[in-house]
Amino acid sequence: MNVIGKLPFVIATRLSQQIRNMSLVRSLAFVNNQWVPASSGETFEVTNPANGQVLGQVPDMDVDDTEQAVNVAFEAFKTWEHTTAKERSVLLRKWYNLLEDNKDEIARIMTAESGKPLSEAAGEVAYANGFIDWFSEEARRIPGEIVASPTQTKEMMMIRRPIGVAALITPWNFPAAMITRKAGAALAAGCTCVIKPAEDTPLTALAMADLAAKAGIPKGVINVVTCSRKKAAEVGRVLCTSPQVAGLSFTGSTNVGKLLYEQCASTVKRVSLELGGNAPYIVFESADLEAAVKGTIACKFRNCGQTCVSANRLFIQESIFDQFVAKLEEAVKGLKVGDGAAAGVTQGPLINDAQATKVKQLVEDAVKKGAKVHLGGKPVSEMGTRFFQPTIISDVDHSMRVFNEEIFGPVAVCIP
Numbered sequence: 001m002n003v004i005g006k007l008p009f010v011i012a013t014r015l016s017q018q019i020r021n022m023s024l025v026r027s028l029a030f031v032n033n034q035w036v037p038a039s040s041g042e043t044f045e046v047t048n049p050a051n052g053q054v055l056g057q058v059p060d061m062d063v064d065d066t067e068q069a070v071n072v073a074f075e076a077f078k079t080w081e082h083t084t085a086k087e088r089s090v091l092l093r094k095w096y097n098l099l100e101d102n103k104d105e106i107a108r109i110m111t112a113e114s115g116k117p118l119s120e121a122a123g124e125v126a127y128a129n130g131f132i133d134w135f136s137e138e139a140r141r142i143p144g145e146i147v148a149s150p151t152q153t154k155e156m157m158m159i160r161r162p163i164g165v166a167a168l169i170t171p172w173n174f175p176a177a178m179i180t181r182k183a184g185a186a187l188a189a190g191c192t193c194v195i196k197p198a199e200d201t202p203l204t205a206l207a208m209a210d211l212a213a214k215a216g217i218p219k220g221v222i223n224v225v226t227c228s229r230k231k232a233a234e235v236g237r238v239l240c241t242s243p244q245v246a247g248l249s250f251t252g253s254t255n256v257g258k259l260l261y262e263q264c265a266s267t268v269k270r271v272s273l274e275l276g277g278n279a280p281y282i283v284f285e286s287a288d289l290e291a292a293v294k295g296t297i298a299c300k301f302r303n304c305g306q307t308c309v310s311a312n313r314l315f316i317q318e319s320i321f322d323q324f325v326a327k328l329e330e331a332v333k334g335l336k337v338g339d340g341a342a343a344g345v346t347q348g349p350l351i352n353d354a355q356a357t358k359v360k361q362l363v364e365d366a367v368k369k370g371a372k373v374h375l376g377g378k379p380v381s382e383m384g385t386r387f388f389q390p391t392i393i394s395d396v397d398h399s400m401r402v403f404n405e406e407i408f409g410p411v412a413v414c415i416p
C-alpha cells in the first residue's frame with residue numbers, strides 16, 4: 001500500500017510538538033520505497049527519554065511484515081546486483097549529500113529520541129555520514145585477483161560478488177552510525193538490506209531511509225522494519241532463519257548476539273557481530289594526568305557512558321591513584337546533566353527506565369559490598385527516573401557487579 005499521499009495528515013495528528021515541524025520525521029515503516037503501516041495496524045510509541053513525552057508512533061511490525069520486507073529486498077537484489085560499481089557509487093554519493101544537507105535535523109531527531117546531547121548527536125551524524133562518503137568511494141574499488149594457476153589448461157580468477165539480502169539489526173546508542181556503517185557497505189557491494197532499528201530510536205532510521213529514496217536508491221534496496229521490544233524476537237527470528245537472507249550484521253548486547261548467532265546456523269548465514277564489552281582503561285604514573293583525565297571524561301561519560309567502548313574499569317597506578325581521582329572529580333563536577341536539547345548539557349538521560357534501574361542497582365550493589373562513593377552515586381531525583389548523577393567510585397573488588405558487568409552508565413569505577 002502506498003500511503004505517501006496521506007503522510008502529512010498522519011504526521012500532523014500523531015507527532016509531538018517537539019518534532020512536529022521537522023520534515024524528516026516519519027510515522028510509518030519503509031518497505032519497497034513506500035511508507036507502510038504494520039499489517040496488523042499495530043503501532044508503538046517512541047518517547048523522549050529526557051521528559052517521557054511521546055514523540056510519535058511507528059508500526060509494530062510482525063513476522064508477516066518482516067517476511068514481506070525480506071521478499072521485497074530479495075526481488076530488488078536481482079537487479080541491484082547487476083548495477084555497475086559506478087552506478088552504486090553515484091547513488092551513495094547522492095545519499096551522502098542529502099544526509100549532509102539535513103544533518104542538523106537528523107541530529108535533533110536523534111537527541112529527541114535517544115537523549116544524547118545535541119553536540120554529540122551532531123558529532124554522530126558527521127561520523128555516520130562519513131561511512132556513506134567512504135563507501136561511495138569504496139564502491140568503485142571492489143577488485144578481483146588473477147592468481148597463478150598450477151596447470152596450463154586452467155586460469156584462476158577470484159571475483160567478489162554481493163551475497164544477497166543483508167539483515168541489519170542495530171542498537172539505540174548510535175542510531176545513525178550503526179545503520180550507515182552496515183548499509184553503506186552492503187549497498188556498495190551490491191547487496192540489498194532490511195534494517196531493524198532499535199525500538200527506542202526508529203525515527204532516525206526512518207529519516208535516513210527517506211533521504212535514501214530521495215537520492216534515487218531504487219525501491220527495495222533499503223527497507224526499514226520497525227517493531228517494539230515485544231516483537232523484536234519474532235522479527236529477529238525471521239531475519240536469521242529466512243533462506244532469502246544471506247547475511248546478518250548485528251550490533252547490540254552479547255546475549256542477543258549469541259541468540260542470533262545460533263539462529264543463523266540453520267541457514268549458515270554470514271554473521272557479523274559487534275557485542276558488549278568490559279573495557280579496561282589503564283593509567284600509569286608516567287602519564288600526562290591532565291590528558292588522562294580528559295581522555296577518561298571522553299570515553300567514560302560520552303553518551304552518558306552508553307557506548308560499547310566506554311571505559312568500564314579504570315585501573316590507575318597506585319602511586320598516582322589519589323591524585324588522579326582528585327583531578328577526575330574536579331573534571332566530573334564540570335559536567336552538566338539535563339535535557340540533551342538544552343544548551344551546555346553534556347549528560348543526557350539514560351535511554352530508558354530499564355537501563356536507569358540497572359545502573360542504580362549496580363552502584364547499590366557495589367556500595368553494599370563496601371565501595372566508596374567519591375561523587376554522585378544516585379539518580380538525579382528532581383529530574384525524573386532516567387537521569388543519573390555522574391559518579392566516581394573506588395574500593396571496588398571482584399565480587400561486585402560493576403567489576404564484572406558492562407555498566408552502560410556514567411559511573412567511573414577507579415581501581416588502584
Ligand code: ADP
Binds near residue numbers: 170
Ligand atoms: P540493549 O540491551 O542495549 O537494548 P539489545 O541487544 O537488546 O541491546 O538490542 C540491540 C538490538 O537488538 C535492538 O534493535 C533490539 O530490538 C534487537 N533485539 C533485541 N532482542 C532481540 C531478539 N531476540 N532478536 C532480534 N533482535 C533483538
